[in-house]
Amino acid sequence: MKCYVCDYEFENQQGICPNCGTDNSLYTAIIASSNRCYNEGLELAKVRNLTGAATKLTAALRFNKMNTDARNLLGLVYFETGETVLAIREWVISKNLQAEDNDVDRYLHEIQYGPGLLERLDETNRKYNQALTYCYEGSRDLTRIQLKRVLKNQPKMVKARLLLALLYMQDDEYENARKELRIAMRIDGGNPLTVSYLNEVNDVLRERSEKRKKKGDRKDKEAVSFQDGNDTVVMPRQTFIEALDASKGGILNIIIGMVIGLLVCIFLIVPEVRQRENTNTANALVSANENAANSATDVTTLQQQVADLTARLDKYEGQSDVKTSYESLLSAVTAAGNGDSETVKTALASVNRDVLDSSGQAAYDSVSGTINAAAAKAAFDAGETARNSGDYPTAITQYLAVLALDERYSDGDALYRLAQCYEKSEDYANAVTYYQKLAEAFPDTTNGRKAARKVISLADKAAAAAQNQADAGNTAGAGN
Amino acid sequence: MIDFEEELKRFKPAMEVEDAADVIRRSDLTDMIDIMKKLTEEKNTPADGRQ
Numbered sequence: 345m346k347c348y349v350c351d352y353e354f355e356n357q358q359g360i361c362p363n364c365g366t367d368n369s370l371y372t373a374i375i376a377s378s379n380r381c382y383n384e385g386l387e388l389a390k391v392r393n394l395t396g397a398a399t400k401l402t403a404a405l406r407f408n409k410m411n412t413d414a415r416n417l418l419g420l421v422y423f424e425t426g427e428t429v430l431a432i433r434e435w436v437i438s439k440n441l442q443a444e445d446n447d448v449d450r451y452l453h454e455i456q457y458g459p460g461l462l463e464r465l466d467e468t469n470r471k472y473n474q475a476l477t478y479c480y481e482g483s484r485d486l487t488r489i490q491l492k493r494v495l496k497n498q499p500k501m502v503k504a505r506l507l508l509a510l511l512y513m514q515d516d517e518y519e520n521a522r523k524e525l526r527i528a529m530r531i532d533g534g535n536p537l538t539v540s541y542l543n544e545v546n547d548v549l550r551e552r553s554e555k556r557k558k559k560g561d562r563k564d565k566e567a568v569s570f571q572d573g574n575d576t577v578v579m580p581r582q583t584f585i586e587a588l589d590a591s592k593g594g595i596l597n598i599i600i601g602m603v604i605g606l607l608v609c610i611f612l613i614v615p616e617v618r619q620r621e622n623t624n625t626a627n628a629l630v631s632a633n634e635n636a637a638n639s640a641t642d643v644t645t646l647q648q649q650v651a652d653l654t655a656r657l658d659k660y661e662g663q664s665d666v667k668t669s670y671e672s673l674l675s676a677v678t679a680a681g682n683g684d685s686e687t688v689k690t691a692l693a694s695v696n697r698d699v700l701d702s703s704g705q706a707a708y709d710s711v712s713g714t715i716n717a718a719a720a721k722a723a724f725d726a727g728e729t730a731r732n733s734g735d736y737p738t739a740i741t742q743y744l745a746v747l748a749l750d751e752r753y754s755d756g757d758a759l760y761r762l763a764q765c766y767e768k769s770e771d772y773a774n775a776v777t778y779y780q781k782l783a784e785a786f787p788d789t790t791n792g793r794k795a796a797r798k799v800i801s802l803a804d805k806a807a808a809a810a811q812n813q814a815d816a817g818n819t820a821g822a823g824n
Numbered sequence: 825m826i827d828f829e830e831e832l833k834r835f836k837p838a839m840e841v842e843d844a845a846d847v848i849r850r851s852d853l854t855d856m857i858d859i860m861k862k863l864t865e866e867k868n869t870p871a872d873g874r875q
Contacts, residue, residue: 348857349864366864374856409855429839433848462841469838476837507835514828537834544826 345372378407382414385421393534394421412442419451425532426501428465468498475507484511489574500531502538509541518552519569520576521545666699673704676711688715720749724758736765756786760795767798772806 346353348371352363359369385400398421404414419434432455438448455462475490491508494501505528512521525542528535569578672694679687688711697708727742743762746753763778779795779802786792839847 348861370860371857374860405855407856409853409858427838429841429844429847432841432844433851436844436848437851437853466841469840473837473840476835479832479835503835503838507832510826510828510831513826541826 374407378404378411378414380404381407382411382417385414386417388534389417389421392530392532394425394532395536396534397421410441412438412446412448415441416446416448416451419448423451424500426468426498426503428469464497468494468501471497472501472504475504479507479511484515487511492574499527502528502532502535505531506535506537506541509545513541513545517569517576517578518545518549522549668694669696669699670704673700673708673711676715677707680711680714685715685718689719716749720746720753720758723749724753724761727758727761731761731765736769739765740769752785755789756782756791756795759785760791763795763798767802770809772802772809776802776806 345355345359345368347361347364347366347368349366350361350364352361354362359372360367381400381404385397385404388394388400389397398418401414401418401421404411405418409415415434415438419431419438422428422434423431431451435448435451435455439446439452471490471494475487475494478484478490479487488508488511491504491511494504495508498504505524509521509524509528512518512524522542522545525538525545528538529542532538567578568581569576571577672691676688676691676695679685679691692708692712692715695708697705700708723742723745727739727746730736730739730742740762743758743765746758747762751759759778759782763775763782766772766775766778776799779798782795783792783799787796
């Protein structure tokens, strides 16, 4: 040990300094007391009795101000309960008394260099002081608001919680007061004010609970309270039956409303919906009918197209395609060169003139013209022979064949001869017909003028013949 | 029963950081060892100041 007077280090059990002779036994006892108080303070701090710990640690420092551990711990206890300035005081003093090898360096560094920590703590203290001012002035609502802000920044500020609990108790909000006091107890279980207030609150609440049970007074029922932002909402607790009793009128109104709604639905909405559905259905039906009509039109059009195409196809049926047509034309040309008119006729019958190109058609026309001319001449000559011999039916056949090949054969001679044959055969109707044709086709020729006169002269005979034929037909019908 | 006004008096304003220097300066750091040292010095010093 070191002598407290001359700092001489010695090992004397009795405590007498061999250097200066000072009795260090009392000094030793004081040091021991300080350490004992520190240990007790430490134990109290561990069980969260911070007020008790502060007391013990302060005592330890009263014995020995150089007890650095006690001073550092005291600073921590102050800091934990929101006493920032007291904590800083202890730590600064500790640093001054023991500059080297001191754990307080860490705390001071945290305070000094923690981002905005010191400013925030200072701001909190200022707000607390402002709240206290409001409270002294009687503005309890403002005090509450301010205290809640303080506790939001510094939740462990015990005195702020105690003040808030006091306000709640004053306003008969013992449940809220109890909540705050319980939190304060968790921070510092040894704070006498906290214990005192909590006991008061518990007593009051217990008393009220017992009164409620004894009287069974439902009016004095427990209220339900909850926080809504900065406001505390308190509502009477009701059972379901009570709520129903209280709201019988409301339920009746609800039922009436539902009935009215139902009637409105039935008489207004449902018919409207049905009407709309019917309209939609009708529109759909009309649309379907239009589609059907369009389809029918399409079908008719398509059928017409089919008929047209069929008709066009029929023209080509039996007709050769392009290759066959050209082959047949070639055969016809060859046969024409050989003078084989029969082969030419047969070949030309297989030619489809429409599929030929212009030169092919020209060749066709040339060959057919040649053949037709020859055939027509042959038929005309045969007709002349038959007419001259009085065989008018044969002559008529030959002249008709000529006209089939060429209606204007020999400037209407075939027509004239045919008409004469019919006249000679007393077939005045056909005679008039062919005389008429001749007159119309060749009005400026001799035969044409003759034919015109014949038409007039034979008109009566033709009419009479027609009448006789008609009478003969009626008589035959009546006989049957 | 808790008297609000009486209880309110227990609540003192919190110290602000700018007051910390003044608080530290005013701190009384006298402990029992200082007292004992003083007593020892007084004991060793006669009343007339002679040693």
